[in-house]
Every structure is written in C-alpha cells, then in structure tokens.
Amino acid sequence: DLPTTFDRPVHIAVIGGTGLYKLDGFTPIARVNPETPWGVPSAPILILEHGGVPVAFLARHGVNHEHTPHEIPARANIAALRHIGVRSIVAFSAVGSLQEEIKPQDFVVPDQVIDRTKGIRPFTFFEHGLVGHIPFGDPYDAKLAAVVKKCAAGMGLTLHEKGTAICMEGPQFSTRAESNLYRSWGGSVISMSLLPEAKLAREAEIALQVICMATDYDCWRNTGEDVDVAMVMKTMQANGENARRLVGSVLDELCKEENRDVVLAKHYEGASKGAVLFC
Numbered sequence: 022d023l024p025t026t027f028d029r030p031v032h033i034a035v036i037g038g039t040g041l042y043k044l045d046g047f048t049p050i051a052r053v054n055p056e057t058p059w060g061v062p063s064a065p066i067l068i069l070e071h072g073g074v075p076v077a078f079l080a081r082h083g084v085n086h087e088h089t090p091h092e093i094p095a096r097a098n099i100a101a102l103r104h105i106g107v108r109s110i111v112a113f114s115a116v117g118s119l120q121e122e123i124k125p126q127d128f129v130v131p132d133q134v135i136d137r138t139k140g141i142r143p144f145t146f147f148e149h150g151l152v153g154h155i156p157f158g159d160p161y162d163a164k165l166a167a168v169v170k171k172c173a174a175g176m177g178l179t180l181h182e183k184g185t186a187i188c189m190e191g192p193q194f195s196t197r198a199e200s201n202l203y204r205s206w207g208g209s210v211i212s213m214s215l216l217p218e219a220k221l222a223r224e225a226e227i228a229l230q231v232i233c234m235a236t237d238y239d240c241w242r243n244t245g246e247d248v249d250v251a252m253v254m255k256t257m258q259a260n261g262e263n264a265r266r267l268v269g270s271v272l273d274e275l276c277k278e279e280n281r282d283v284v285l286a287k288h289y290e291g292a293s294k295g296a297v298l299f300c
C-alpha cells in the first residue's frame with residue numbers, strides 16, 4: 022500500500038532492537054528495500070514523517086524477529102541506510118546488566134564497547150583489496166549521546182549516562198564465569214547485537230549512538246534467576262512504552278533545524294576513504 026520509492030534524502034534513522042519493531046506517532050510515507058552489494062537489509066526500511074522531516078526505521082532482527090544476532094545482515098543494513106542518505110543513527114538494544122546499580126528497565130547510553138564476537142559475522146566493508154582502518158577509540162557519537170541525555174531528563178526514567186557495553190557472539194547466553202570475567206573488565210551491559218553495526222556505521226561515516234535498555238541481570242548474581250528469553254521479553258513489554266517514548270523524543274529533537282549539523286555528522290566526513298563505495 023505504501024510507495025516503494027522515496028526521492029528525498031533521509032538523514033536520520035532509528036534501528037530498532039528486540040521489542041522495538043515499530044514507532045508510534047510517526048506517519049509512514051514509504052517503505053523501501055534497497056538491494057546493496059551485501060544483499061537486502063534485515064527488513065524493508067520504513068520512511069516516517071515527522072514535522073516534514075523524513076526519518077528511516079529499520080527493524081534489526083527483521084519484522085518478525087527472524088534474524089538471530091550473528092545472522093543480522095549488518096553490512097546490508099548500514100549500506101542501505103547510507104544509500105538513502107542517512108548520516109545519523111539512533112540504535113536501540115535490549116541488554117543484560119552486569120552491574121547491580123543498572124536495574125532491569127534502566128536505560129544506558131554506552132560510550133564504550135568491547136568486541137567479544139568471534140569473527141563469524143562479516144564485520145567490515147574493507148576487504149578484497151580495499152584497505153582502510155577507521156579510528157574507533159570513541160565508538161559512539163558524543164553529539165547524539167548529548168541529545169539522548171537531554172531528552173531523557175525529566176521523562177521519569179533512570180538513564181545511566183555512560184558505560185561499557187560488551188558484545189558477545191551468542192546466540193547462547195554467557196556462562197557465569199564469562200559473566201564475571203566481563204564484570205572484572207568493567208563491563209556495564211551485555212548484548213549480542215551492538216556489533217558490527219557500530220563499526221560499519223563508522224566505516225560508512227555515519228554517526229551512531231545506541232540506547233540500551235537493561236532487561237535482566239544476566240547470570241552473575243547467583244540468585245537462581247538466570248536470564249532467559251522470557252525474562253527479556255517480559256521486561257521489554259513492561260518498559261516498551263518508555264523505550265518508544267524516549268526514542269520518539271530523541272527523534273523530535275533531531276528533527277529540529279538547530280540540530281541539523283549534529284544530524285549531518287560532518288565530523289566523520291573523510292574518516293573512511295571507503296565511503297566512496299556508498300555514493
């Protein structure tokens with residue numbers, strides 16, 4: 022029913038994770054499904070309009086959660102978003118908490134990430150003779166992070182303003198020994214799907230900030246209540262409305278003219294000579 026083409030550039034995108042498969046309060050105006058050299062994205066990209074500004078929404082795990090974390094076509098996702106004009110991504114992810122003070126239903130805006138994926142997932146655009154090494158000391162975008170923190174203030178949520186995320190391979194959850202190891206490394210939260218998305222976005226010169234919502238305490242606490250899928254889904258359902266409100270408010274803010282420079286992420290331009298691929 023919706024048009025399958027859209028002829029204006031879309032600069033802002035939301036990548037929705039577990040439990041965030043759509044956005045309320047935004048008017049769908051198109052649904053596009055660009056074929057990239059790395060295949061099609063996880064799901065068709067929904068173009069929504071907000072005060073005249075188009076915003077893209079992509080369900081990371083697919084519309085019906087059909088992609089397990091290591092099978093998410095992350096390169097197609099980032100390439101497709103870049104292809105339609107995206108320069109800023111607000112990603113959302115359900116995560117396990119590795120710290121007592123990060124309680125289920127709390128939000129976390131990580132500023133660091135530790136890669137514990139195993140190299141099974143395709144993780145770069147630079148290969149087959151295209152050589153490039155992007156800086157990744159600060160994996161997330163401080164300007165987008167500032168917008169998220171500003172929006173969360175006064176919303177009645179608990180939001181931790183920084184933290185180190187661990188991205189593990191999965192799909193099995195961690196052993197207790199692994200969970201404790203990650204705690205000893207200073208990990209705040211754990212996920213299976215934050216990477217390679219953030220690395221690929223930087224390679225494509227796109228600003229990205231992930232908003233995490235803790236759904237469980239993983240398994241380090243020895244309370245007899247280890248994480249399982251039912252626990253993740255239950256917390257997501259209980260707090261999904263807050264997740265949608267927070268993401269909605271961040272989009273409101275990013276759509277404002279005064280945030281145009283943040284959105285266009287000029288500070289990454291030239292960071293990756295491989296961006297020539299996406300033009």
Ligand code: ADE
Pocket residue numbers: 115116117118189194195211212213236237238239240248253
């Ligand atoms: N996603 C949500 N909870 C998680 C956990 N405990 N470990 C890994 N990924 C998760």
